[in-house]
Amino acid sequence: MRSTEDEPAALASSAALASPARRRVLGALERSGEPVEAAELADSIGVHVTTARFHLDQLVDAGVVETTTRHRGRRGRPRLQYALVDAVAARARNERSRDRLIDVLAAALEGQGSEKRARLSSEAGQNWAASLSVPSGGEAPTERLVRVLDELGFAPERVPEGLSLHACPFRDSARRHRGVICGVHESLIREVLAGDAPDDPDAPAPSDSRVEARLLPFAAPDRCLVALSAVR
Secondary structure: OOOHHHHHHHHHHHHHHOOHHHHHHHHHHHHHOOOEOHHHHHHHHOOOHHHHHHHHHHHHHOOOEEEEEEOOOOOOOOEEEEEEOHHHHHHHHHHHHHHHHHHHHHHHHHOOOHHHHHHHHHHHHHHHHHHHOOOOOOOOHHHHHHHHHHHOOOOEEEEOOEEEEOOOOOHHHHHHOHHHHHHHHHHHHHHHHHOOOOOOOOOOOOOOOOEEEEEEEEEEOOEEEEEEEEOO
């Protein structure tokens, strides 16, 4: 179990990695395999060096990137270089392996035909929601959904249409296998909204207890939308 001392660092890391730009920076650092200067990294991902330094500083503050210095000759100031910390590099390798496995499984489901794919994706989402053991309690369904999606790393934000998801732990796989990955996510969302049956059937329901959800994948280039509507 993670200690309370680890909580602030974990939260900072999650916030830093929610940015697509910073994930590109992390990817470039991983591919380099050795410490690099901000200017080198900026060239590799096609951004201005000031932008690269900004994202690198955010990642250093989050504890996922570390700095080293490199001396060039006897004159001049040492050059600052950046590299992934060992634990982050190991996690990146694990996540790459996980993504490959997800791709293989999603491709296998896609080969089952649209009807069977939809059914299995829905069942997977239902099983995922069940594994979370999300109690309904007195919490309104939409509030519960926001909390769960935030804990899972989707960075939800309330918008007039419903919820805007600014991050996705499976974004790359979703682009390649939208029907499967997004189908699982939509099923998860609906199950979380439904929650558990109340212990007392005569107890008053929360004000937004009848809410319907529809996932709109990549409603914008860098985010998805969960459209929420009241069921009449």
